[in-house]
Amino acid sequence: MRMHLSAAAAGFLLLAGMGAAAADTVVIQPEQETVIKEYVKKQPLASVKLPGVELNVGTALPDTVELHEVPNVKYRYTVIDNRTVIVDPGTHKVVKIIE
Incomplete structure (x- = not known):
């Protein structure tokens, strides 16, 4: 009986962890992405190099990186x-890398 409870508890914790990870996933609606792409095209920025930082969704950028506002959009670029x-x-x- 004890073994079944431990397995059930482990399974629950695994599923709870997956749920928490899924809650961190950000979905940018296609309309928002279009607005961002059009704005970025009109407001080009110089590219910044970040040695030692692997650029992926979820990567936390250093606070020294300047973020620029897109009107009426929660996110910066x-x-x-x-x-x-x-x-x-x-x-x-x-939250997203636009190629």
């Missing part, structure tokens, strides 16, 4: 290694 990066201004985490 910057250009790193010639890639437009959409960032959550509260956490400085990359």
